[in-house]
Amino acid sequence: MERSFAKEIEALRLGAGDTFHGEGILAVTKALLQSGVSYVGGYQGAPVSHLIDVLVQSQDILDDLGIHLETCTNEASAAALLGASINYPARGCVTWKSIVGTNVASDALSNLASPGVIGGALIVIGEDYGEGASVIQERSHAYAMKSSMWLLDPRPDLPTIVRSVEKGFALSEASNTPVMLELRIRACHVTGEFPASDNIPATVSRNRRVEQPARFNYDRLAHPPATFAQEKLKLEQRLPAARKFIVENHLNEVMPGDLADVGIIVQGGLYNALNRALMNLGLSDAFGNSRVPMLVLNVTWPLVPEQLTAFCAGKRAVLMVEEGNPDYIEQALHATLRRADINTRVHGKGMLPAAGEYTIEVLTRGLLEFIAAEQPQIDIAAPRTAFSTMQDSRRAAQALIGPDLPLRPPTFCTGCPERPVFTAIKLVERQTGKLHIAADIGCHALATFAPFSTGNSILGYGMSLASMAGVGPLSEKRPLAVMGDGGFWHNGVLSGVASSMFNRGDGVLMVMQNGYTSATGVQYLPSSSGNRVDHQPGGSDIETTVKALGVRWVKRIRSYSLPEMVKALRTAITTAEQGLKVIIADGECQLARQRRLRVTEAKALKSGDRVVRTRFGIDDAVCTGDHSCIRLSGCPSLTIKPNPDPLRTDPVASVNSGCVGCGHCGEVAHAAVLCPSFYKTEIVHNPGWWDRFSDRLHRAVIARLGGRAATQPQPAAGE
Numbered sequence: 001m002e003r004s005f006a007k008e009i010e011a012l013r014l015g016a017g018d019t020f021h022g023e024g025i026l027a028v029t030k031a032l033l034q035s036g037v038s039y040v041g042g043y044q045g046a047p048v049s050h051l052i053d054v055l056v057q058s059q060d061i062l063d064d065l066g067i068h069l070e071t072c073t074n075e076a077s078a079a080a081l082l083g084a085s086i087n088y089p090a091r092g093c094v095t096w097k098s099i100v101g102t103n104v105a106s107d108a109l110s111n112l113a114s115p116g117v118i119g120g121a122l123i124v125i126g127e128d129y130g131e132g133a134s135v136i137q138e139r140s141h142a143y144a145m146k147s148s149m150w151l152l153d154p155r156p157d158l159p160t161i162v163r164s165v166e167k168g169f170a171l172s173e174a175s176n177t178p179v180m181l182e183l184r185i186r187a188c189h190v191t192g193e194f195p196a197s198d199n200i201p202a203t204v205s206r207n208r209r210v211e212q213p214a215r216f217n218y219d220r221l222a223h224p225p226a227t228f229a230q231e232k233l234k235l236e237q238r239l240p241a242a243r244k245f246i247v248e249n250h251l252n253e254v255m256p257g258d259l260a261d262v263g264i265i266v267q268g269g270l271y272n273a274l275n276r277a278l279m280n281l282g283l284s285d286a287f288g289n290s291r292v293p294m295l296v297l298n299v300t301w302p303l304v305p306e307q308l309t310a311f312c313a314g315k316r317a318v319l320m321v322e323e324g325n326p327d328y329i330e331q332a333l334h335a336t337l338r339r340a341d342i343n344t345r346v347h348g349k350g351m352l353p354a355a356g357e358y359t360i361e362v363l364t365r366g367l368l369e370f371i372a373a374e375q376p377q378i379d380i381a382a383p384r385t386a387f388s389t390m391q392d393s394r395r396a397a398q399a400l401i402g403p404d405l406p407l408r409p410p411t412f413c414t415g416c417p418e419r420p421v422f423t424a425i426k427l428v429e430r431q432t433g434k435l436h437i438a439a440d441i442g443c444h445a446l447a448t449f450a451p452f453s454t455g456n457s458i459l460g461y462g463m464s465l466a467s468m469a470g471v472g473p474l475s476e477k478r479p480l481a482v483m484g485d486g487g488f489w490h491n492g493v494l495s496g497v498a499s500s501m502f503n504r505g506d507g508v509l510m511v512m513q514n515g516y517t518s519a520t521g522v523q524y525l526p527s528s529s530g531n532r533v534d535h536q537p538g539g540s541d542i543e544t545t546v547k548a549l550g551v552r553w554v555k556r557i558r559s560y561s562l563p564e565m566v567k568a569l570r571t572a573i574t575t576a577e578q579g580l581k582v583i584i585a586d587g588e589c590q591l592a593r594q595r596r597l598r599v600t601e602a603k604a605l606k607s608g609d610r611v612v613r614t615r616f617g618i619d620d621a622v623c624t625g626d627h628s629c630i631r632l633s634g635c636p637s638l639t640i641k642p643n644p645d646p647l648r649t650d651p652v653a654s655v656n657s658g659c660v661g662c663g664h665c666g667e668v669a670h671a672a673v674l675c676p677s678f679y680k681t682e683i684v685h686n687p688g689w690w691d692r693f694s695d696r697l698h699r700a701v702i703a704r705l706g707g708r709a710a711t712q713p714q715p716a717a718g719e
Contacts, residue, residue, distance in 0.1 A: 005050070009058045014196040020158075024188045027158045028124060029054045031165035033065065036200035038090035038119070041070030041081045043490075044523040045097030048126035048188055052095065053521065065199060066207030073526065074461075074490045075101040079108035082178065085119035086112070087214035090204040091169050098125040098182065099138040100441075100461065104491075106143065109178070111222035113147040114230045116176035116238065119204070120169030123149075127182040127269070129324055130357030137355070139324045140182055144301045148234040150242055151301040152181040155253070155268040158192035164298060167249055175242040177234075184269050243304045252307060255294040259283075262374050263311060265333065266321040268298040270358055274321055277363035281371065281383040300329060305336045312337055312344040317374040319366070320348035323358045347373070409449040414637045415594075415662035417559035417587025418444050418512050422452040423632050423664070424565040425480070432573055435480050436471050440464035440492075442484035443519045444512050451634040455482075462491030465509050466499055472507045478573050480508045486517040488542060489526050493549075500580045501550045508572045508581045511542055512559075514589040522592050546582050553579060559587030562667040594660060604686075611685040614661030618653050622677035625650030629678075633664055653677070 005026070012030050014020055020030055028051060032040060040062075044052050055062065055069055062069055072078040078094040085092050096105065102125060112121070128135050144151035150171060154164035164181060172179045204210055219226050246252065257263075266274050274294075278284035283291045295311040297303070312318055312333075320330045330348040337344055351373075352358065352366040364387055371380055412419045422444075429435055439445055439455030440462065448455040459467040464481040471479045483492050488511055500507065517523045526540035543556055555568050565585065572581040604611045620643070630638050630653060637658040640651040655665065665678055684691050 005054050005057050009054060009061070012058055012061055013199070015198040016196065018196040019193050020196040021193045023191045024156070024158065024161055024183065025051050025054060027162050027194065028165055028183070029058065030196065031162040032093055033061070033199040034197045035166050035169050036091055036202045037067060037093055038202040038205050039068040039070065039081065039084060039092045040094070041072050042078045042095035043072050043075045043101060044517055044520045045101055045126065048095050048097060048124060048183060050521065051124060052523070065201050066205030067202065068206055075105040076108050079105035079112065079123070082112055082117070082121045082123070085117040085121040086115055086220055088119055088204055088210060090119040091202060092119065093122040093124060095124040096126070097128050097135065098140045099128070100135045101125070102140055102143050104461070109143065109149070110147050113149050113178055114222040114227055115220045116230070116233070117172060117178055118176065120172040121178040122165065122168045122172060123178060123180045125180055125182050126188065127184050129184070140180060141301060141328050144180055145328065148177065148238065150175070150177055150179045150299065152179060152298060153268045153300045154181065154187070154298050155271045155296055156184070156187040156190045158190070159194040160268070160298065161187065162194050167251060171242060171245050174245045175238045177238045177242060182269065186272070187269060239302055242302055246299050246304055247307065251299050252304070253296040253298065254311065255288065255290055255296060257291045257293040259291050259375060260293060261314070261316045263293040263295065263315050263318045264321060265295045265297065265308070265311065265318055267300055267323060267329070268296050270321055270323055271296050273358060273360050274363055276360045277367050280360070280364045280387065281367055281380055297329070303329065303332055303336070305340070308333055308336045309340045309342055312342055315344050317345040317347060319351065319370045320346055321352065321358065321363070322348060325355045410446055411449060411634060411636060412443065412446050413590050414635060414658050415590040415660035415664070416443070417514055417585070417590060418447070419633060419635065420559050420562050420664050420667065421510060421512065421565060421585045422447045422454060424562055424569055425454060426452060426632060427566050428569045428573065431570065432477065435477060435573065436468065436475055438464040438468035438471070438479065438481040440481070440483045440487050442487055442512070444482050444484055447482070451631045460491065462487035463495060465492055465496030465507070468507055469500065469503065469505055472505060478507055480510060480573070482510045482512070485511060485513045485515070485525055485527055485542060493545060497546055497549050497551065497580070505580055506578050508569070508583065511582065511584045513542060513584050513586045516589050516592055518589040518591065522589060543584055551580050551582050553577065553581040554584070556584040556586050559585045560663060560667060562664070590660060590662065608686050610688055610691070613683040613685070614663070615655070615659050615681045615683060616661065616663065616665055617655050617679050617681060619677045619679060620644050620652050623652040625652055627653055629653055629665055635665060638665055
């Protein structure tokens with residue numbers, strides 16, 4: 001659910017002499033305001049999605065400073081927003097999740113980096129790498145290298161992050177080059193404090209508009225033949241200017257240590273984990289006083305050869321701590337030292353894993369090997385024993401628990417409106433056989449897990465319809481693409497629907513219209529009932545849009561109407577009519593709905609108004625223990641419990657207190673012709689006279705019928 005920063009954003013008004021307390025993303029926002037930024041924008045997406053949320057909720061502060069806020073439909077439009085800095089002395093910042101977001105933005109980024117910028121251009125990217133990531137495992141480093149953009153990877157403490165933002169703008173202007181600043185998940189949420197400065201109104205802003213457009217200059221266009229000269233400028237002017245700025249402003253840090261004949265070179269974002277691993281070996285403390293000298297690269301591209309050689313000179317060996325693959329920095333370090341005829345041994349991949357997240361455990365293991373090889377006089381027997389004991393304890397715990405623990409993959413929220421759609425798909429497949437299903441990025445991707453286990457490919461946000469374009473002509477059965485409304489506006493409307501119409505495609509597109517970009521925190525869309533800034537209607541509609549593109553077969557169906565969804569889906573799959581069929585599954589995100597209802601119900605209860613809450617349950621005496629309801633719906637509120645009947649051993653299904661009353665379980669029981677064990681209960685708060693009269697009447701009838709049943713003659717034993 002989207003988090004509210006209503007209280008935290010007040011700290012963004014702090015000025016010189018104040019101390020800012022908060023977490024990483026709030027610090028980034030404050031640094032932007034202190035840097036005199038003219039415009040900000042971006043696309044929501046973890047782990048930096050709430051940078052956009054903070055900016056939106058800080059609209060009053062942005063208005064006071066004249067800062068323009070653009071909430072973009074995808075990362076490409078966000079990157080293109082930085083085009084304002086090509087011709088005007090306006091500082092701009094955009095944000096998205098990498099690496100997938102950077103992939104989408106790559107065209108605009110290349111065309112931005114080629115002519116360069118006059119105003120500082122900063123791209124804050126969430127480096128979603130490691131086992132906790134939600135995207136493919138790639139690094140942003142390659143983009144910075146190929147496009148000659150500079151990449152900051154600040155040490156995860158607030159003063160360094162804030163300084164990196166402020167200096168990032170200055171570096172961009174000093175070298176006329178866009179700058180990327182990557183933040184890992186932990187850096188986004190690290191907490192701390194830093195001395196605040198006054199917020200600075202930009203020289204160019206909504207309050208200080210430019211009087212005349214920029215003069216035409218063909219050299220500022222990313223277009224041949226200007227691009228040939230721009231390529232030379234990157235290498236001959238911008239790169240030296242960037243390296244000079246990095247050195248003069250001490251953006252990279254050298255940490256001294258008494259073990260002077262060895263050293264560690266580390267990406268800034270990994271510094272905290274590395275220091276903790278050194279603490280495990282007794283080679284550092286909580287304040288970062290390491291015995292091993294370190295070169296902390298808060299700028300990982302461009303590298304400054306003179307800094308690398310100065311640090312390595314006189315050292316027997318260094319350990320290069322670079323997370324991910326390829327090992328760009330390690331390769332550059334080897335080349336730099338060899339060119340300078342410095343014979344310092346370089347350890348890196350080998351002692352450390354070639355791929356995967358560098359956790360404290362991973363780094364501790366690598367440091368043990370490095371110290372044993374290059375500092376054998378240091379007694380690390382005790383830390384090695386402690387580390388081995390910890391690993392042995394973990395293995396022992398695993399043995400006690402057993403290897404057969406069931407996996408617990410993420411699943412849809414209770415009452416999610418997308419769950420009934422996948423139940424409908426499973427029911428239709430009982431009649432049509434298995435279908436080719438092109439999945440997409442979003443909440444609906446959770447259907448790839450049990451109990452639905454549907455989806456043959458995921459190729460990008462809003463790309464599901466495009467990804468099945470080659471399947472349809474080769475398949476006897478009509479394929480199905482699943483896409484969210486967020487994916488539709490992000491990419492699917494053009495790469496999917498428009499392309500399918502142009503190529504006369506014949507397939508089925510299921511659009512999950514839940515009203516928000518839900519997977520990243522319930523942000524608004526062009527088709528939402530409100531928008532991010534003033535909560536007025538967005539003005540766009542998916543059904544109208546696909547019809548305008550020429551789609552004739554369009555049906556909008558309430559997501560929870562399972563029989564209707566099954567009928568429409570079966571018709572779309574089996575009809576002889578050619579062409580794209582679009583089904584819009586309409587059902588508001590349950591998290592957003594519950595958030596709204598809780599406030600409304602709380603006010604109604606407080607004022608004494610009548611409030612009705614719906615819950616569902618299962619009659620233990622009727623439940624057969626088949627559990628088809630669970631297999632077809634997968635609702636988290638559906639579980640099992642011991643059978644109360646001593647003569648039956650199979651556990652019965654049960655609805656726990658998490659039920660939100662969506663009714664999907666009952667719909668499944670009816671549509672799948674399951675047992676009639678589900679019942680619906682309405683809980684009435686502040687009942688009126690009719691509610692009380694109806695309750696007394698019902699109780700009287702039940703008591704009467706119950707008494708009559710009790711007076712019926714009972715069969716004798718053996719009858």
